Amino acid sequence: MTPPATTDKGSEFEAERVSAAVPNETTGGVGGASVTVLPPEPVHGLDVDNNSDADSAVDGVEDFSSTASVRSSVYDYIEENGRRYHRFKEGQYLLPNDESEQERLDIQHNLMLLALDGKLHVAPIENMPGGLHNVLDIATGTGNWAIDFANAYPTTSVVGTDLSPIQPEYLPPNCRFEIDDAEDDWLFPVPFDYIHGRALITCFRSHHTVFTHAFNSLRSGGYLELQDCDLPLRFIDDSGNGTALGTWSQRLMAGGAALGKDLTRGRRYKEILEEIGFVDVVEKRTQFPIGTWAMGRKNKTLGAWMRHDMLTGLQAMSMAIMTRGLGMASEEVDGHLVDVNAEIESNRVHAYYSIVLVYARKP
Numbered sequence: 210m211t212p213p214a215t216t217d218k219g220s221e222f223e224a225e226r227v228s229a230a231v232p233n234e235t236t237g238g239v240g241g242a243s244v245t246v247l248p249p250e251p252v253h254g255l256d257v258d259n260n261s262d263a264d265s266a267v268d269g270v271e272d273f274s275s276t277a278s279v280r281s282s283v284y285d286y287i288e289e290n291g292r293r294y295h296r297f298k299e300g301q302y303l304l305p306n307d308e309s310e311q312e313r314l315d316i317q318h319n320l321m322l323l324a325l326d327g328k329l330h331v332a333p334i335e336n337m338p339g340g341l342h343n344v345l346d347i348a349t350g351t352g353n354w355a356i357d358f359a360n361a362y363p364t365t366s367v368v369g370t371d372l373s374p375i376q377p378e379y380l381p382p383n384c385r386f387e388i389d390d391a392e393d394d395w396l397f398p399v400p401f402d403y404i405h406g407r408a409l410i411t412c413f414r415s416h417h418t419v420f421t422h423a424f425n426s427l428r429s430g431g432y433l434e435l436q437d438c439d440l441p442l443r444f445i446d447d448s449g450n451g452t453a454l455g456t457w458s459q460r461l462m463a464g465g466a467a468l469g470k471d472l473t474r475g476r477r478y479k480e481i482l483e484e485i486g487f488v489d490v491v492e493k494r495t496q497f498p499i500g501t502w503a504m505g506r507k508n509k510t511l512g513a514w515m516r517h518d519m520l521t522g523l524q525a526m527s528m529a530i531m532t533r534g535l536g537m538a539s540e541e542v543d544g545h546l547v548d549v550n551a552e553i554e555s556n557r558v559h560a561y562y563s564i565v566l567v568y569a570r571k572p
């Protein structure tokens with residue numbers, strides 16, 4: 210699926226890093242674990258549209274409600290609280306791998322493409338010295354990015370790895386998938402020219418370990434690129450005060466922390482890559498509003514898709530993290546999500562995800 214074309218320039222992906230410093234960071238406790246509350250970062254082109262109301266029907270902006278998807282058959286899995294999770298390395302990843310989660314990943318792929326004006330990467334890999342022959346997509350999910358990349362670069366060999374076998378069967382000839390734990394030692398026979406990893410914050414106990422594996426598996430001059438969100442959710446104004454959405458974001462981080470996953474790690478990616486020995490490390494930022502409350506056609510389209518992503522994905526994101534991590538009963542989680550849903554649908558809470566895009570070169 211191709212993201213809708215937009216003409217609005219006000220909210221375009223920013224060429225420069227908007228904000229790295231996190232002023233006035235505060236911490237508190239939720240469910241026994243420490244959480245972080247962030248003020249809004251300086252944003253570019255994300256202003257509240259005072260004319261927007263609870264309804265998302267903005268002229269020409271599609272309220273995303275279904276995604277066509279072709280899925281491979283179910284392999285091995287476990288079930289918990291009505292959701293399906295991976296069996297290989299059971300319990301390691303906290304989100305489900307069922308059809309509805311796969312659909313959410315497809316939506317996120319399109320969201321990121323829309324945000325990046327159709328680009329699959331921001332690293333300067335076009336015409337790179339030495340050429341672009343071997344590419345790896347870590348934790349590929351449904352493999353959308355890897356398949357699109359393989360189609361866009363037909364002479365490049367693309368491999369995607371994941372804990373879950375949820376990738377489609379019919380692939381471009383230069384694309385393949387392997388079931389693999391990225392935290393284990395990497396045994397790829399050839400060095401990569403470019404390694405890509407998107408939406409990884411919920412994945413690893415140690416991102417440092419995985420990015421070190423990437424460093425060791427790149428050729429000299431090769432690039433690593435990471436595209437992720439920087440939790441917690443932020444609010445452009447005080448509409449987030451005392452909201453269920455704010456509590457949800459804090460509970461998510463606290464539950465992740467209790468399970469050994471630091472969901473705030475996105476903002477440290479640049480620093481981690483520098484520690485490992487990468488050079489020319491560049492961080493860029495963009496924002497995904499949740500809902501159509503922000504001015505500008507592109508923001509409204511992103512926001513409509515992000516809202517759909519949240520409304521269909523809240524349970525997937527929350528259930529295991531809050532039941533396993535915070536000891537909440539599944540009914541309690543569902544009750545909390547009813548309030549979060551209502552706030553998202555109201556369009557009155559001006560929340561957004563800060564998206565971090567980092568790329569770096571192996572010297």
Ligand SMILES: C[S@@+](CC[C@H](N)C(=O)[O-])C[C@H]1O[C@@H](n2cnc3c(N)ncnc32)[C@H](O)[C@@H]1O
Pocket residue numbers: 295301302314315317318347348349350351352353354370371372373389390391392406407408409411412413
């Ligand atoms: C949020 S999804 C992102 C998928 C994909 N990168 C995208 O952007 O659409 C995270 C994926 O990471 C996979 N994953 C989690 N931990 C992993 C690990 N240790 N090794 C490999 N894959 C992992 C999950 O199975 C899931 O498919």
